[in-house]
Amino acid sequence: MAETIISLQNAVVSYREDVALQGVTLEIQRGELVGILGPNGSGKTTILTLVNGLGKLLQGNVRVLNHAAGSSFPATLRKKIGYVPQVHNIDPRMPVSVKEVVMMGRYGQLGMLRRPGAPDRQMVESMLRLVGMTHLAERPIGHLSGGEQQRVAIARALAQEPDILLLDEPTTGLDRRARTEIMHMVHEIHRDRGLTTLMVTHEHKTAAALCNRVILMKEGRVWAHGQPRELLRETVLNRLYDL
Numbered sequence: 001m002a003e004t005i006i007s008l009q010n011a012v013v014s015y016r017e018d019v020a021l022q023g024v025t026l027e028i029q030r031g032e033l034v035g036i037l038g039p040n041g042s043g044k045t046t047i048l049t050l051v052n053g054l055g056k057l058l059q060g061n062v063r064v065l066n067h068a069a070g071s072s073f074p075a076t077l078r079k080k081i082g083y084v085p086q087v088h089n090i091d092p093r094m095p096v097s098v099k100e101v102v103m104m105g106r107y108g109q110l111g112m113l114r115r116p117g118a119p120d121r122q123m124v125e126s127m128l129r130l131v132g133m134t135h136l137a138e139r140p141i142g143h144l145s146g147g148e149q150q151r152v153a154i155a156r157a158l159a160q161e162p163d164i165l166l167l168d169e170p171t172t173g174l175d176r177r178a179r180t181e182i183m184h185m186v187h188e189i190h191r192d193r194g195l196t197t198l199m200v201t202h203e204h205k206t207a208a209a210l211c212n213r214v215i216l217m218k219e220g221r222v223w224a225h226g227q228p229r230e231l232l233r234e235t236v237l238n239r240l241y242d243l
């Protein structure tokens with residue numbers, strides 16, 4: 001039976017003068033891969049922030065994994081949510097290796113002051129293998145290409161052993177090949193683990209092929225939601241983007 005693990009009811013979020021979400025209601029079932037698409041500034045990232053327990057609600061409510069999100073969002077809950085933010089260029093001088101970045105994903109499980117043990121190291125190795133980054137494990141994170149950095153970010157999120165994976169435009173700035181590889185990886189992770197995945201993306205063709213469901217955002221509202229094949233069509237997208 002379907003189990004709702006994310007629910008937003010009439011969520012309103014505003015940042016100083018901008019209203020980012022103007023009353024968003026949506027539900028995500030366990031095991032779904034849902035794409036969030038829409039024009040720049042339509043509130044897509046803000047939805048991920050709310051699900052990650054970090055956004056400030058002006059109105060409405062948010063429940064994630066059976067907890068009300070907000071100021072009382074427990075840290076234990078955030079550990080169950082793997083968040084892959086939009087890639088930003090990492091300073092090449094950053095003195096942290098790929099392996100150490102992925103180990104950061106274990107810190108939530110380790111708790112304060114506990115040192116990583118053999119199971120944590122094994123988890124890191126297995127996630128590096130999963131994303132095809134074993135050969136670069138010792139390299140400083142800032143010396144990787146954008147596509148490689150994105151793989152590492154996904155490995156770090158998975159090393160958390162999350163119940164929910166949030167991806168914010170995982171292919172932005174990547175070349176065609178890296179984009180295809182990352183999307184293929186997202187698809188495989190979802191298929192093999194049945195991990196509930198919420199992905200903000202501008203890639204409507206890939207989203208049409210991969211997602212179980214899509215949510216189209218416009219001006220802080222859910223403009224449409226439903227089957228990718230019905231919604232991610234040229235005529236609908238032209239209206240969504242006012243073309």
Ligand SMILES: Nc1ncnc2c1ncn2[C@@H]1O[C@H](COP(=O)(O)OP(=O)(O)OP(=O)(O)O)[C@@H](O)[C@H]1O
Pocket residue numbers: 015016018019020038039040041042043044045046047
């Ligand atoms: N930290 C912030 N402070 C002030 N305004 C913000 C902040 N974050 C987002 N906004 C505003 O809220 C609105 C929604 O932003 P959001 O980042 O959720 O949109 P988006 O759909 O993810 O956009 P994009 O496709 O450009 O990433 C925008 O008008 C944006 O300018």
